[in-house]
Amino acid sequence: MKKSISAVQALAVRNRTLVVAPEWQGCLGEEIARHGIVFIWGNSGNGKSSAVMAFARMLASSGKVLYVSKEEGYGLSFQNTLRRFGMQECGASFQVVDRETVESLTERLQRPRSPEFVIIDSVQAMGIGSRQFKQLQERFRSKLLVLVSQADGKRPLGRPAQNMMYEADLKLWVEGHTVFSKGRFMGETKEYVTWEEGALRYWDGRKKEE
Numbered sequence: 001m002k003k004s005i006s007a008v009q010a011l012a013v014r015n016r017t018l019v020v021a022p023e024w025q026g027c028l029g030e031e032i033a034r035h036g037i038v039f040i041w042g043n044s045g046n047g048k049s050s051a052v053m054a055f056a057r058m059l060a061s062s063g064k065v066l067y068v069s070k071e072e073g074y075g076l077s078f079q080n081t082l083r084r085f086g087m088q089e090c091g092a093s094f095q096v097v098d099r100e101t102v103e104s105l106t107e108r109l110q111r112p113r114s115p116e117f118v119i120i121d122s123v124q125a126m127g128i129g130s131r132q133f134k135q136l137q138e139r140f141r142s143k144l145l146v147l148v149s150q151a152d153g154k155r156p157l158g159r160p161a162q163n164m165m166y167e168a169d170l171k172l173w174v175e176g177h178t179v180f181s182k183g184r185f186m187g188e189t190k191e192y193v194t195w196e197e198g199a200l201r202y203w204d205g206r207k208k209e210e
Helices: 007-012 022-028 048-060 076-084 087-093 102-109 130-139 159-167 196-203
Strands: 017-019 031-033 036-042 065-069 094-097 117-121 144-149 170-175 178-181 191-193
Touching: 022 048, 022 178, 022 191, 036 048, 036 159, 048 065, 048 076, 048 087, 048 094, 048 117, 048 144, 048 170, 065 102, 076 087, 087 094, 102 117, 102 130, 130 144, 130 159, 144 159, 178 196
Parallel strands: 036 144, 036 170, 065 094, 065 117, 117 144
Antiparallel strands: 017 031, 170 178, 178 191
């Protein structure tokens, strides 16, 4: 049985954190945990790809990012998103792989000096089930795993993805070119807009969910 500790001792535990970029602070606050699970989900055409790439750009300023582009591969749409966010400026801090499996990803992340931040886009295209997710979560506790999911309405698509969302420290719902923080880290507005014009057009006459 693991020994329990007091509140004073718990508060003395030093957690590794990541300083949030100014443009994201309204949504996330000034810092987030540097390891754990981030879950991003949303319906097609709502700016999810832009939200994920903007998040990747922020991570790349603090360490090495591996983007598993399982859903789009190296297709034109993905290339356009890379250009729009100037990801070529990140140099070696941002790496992309497309034909990855859970097994090959596990092998890659076990190597010395492997990326600290891992983005899987998407968990459905990757075929990650609940058991595989638990294995990744347990094996790579020192990394930040960013899981991107398709949606069914306002819920992640499929039971495994829903379970992943519940486990995540940071939950980001994307709708109308706006990211809403639903997890344990929230800024003053709890929102980040990926495209101003698109967001204004989408939310005109609509009520944002609380």
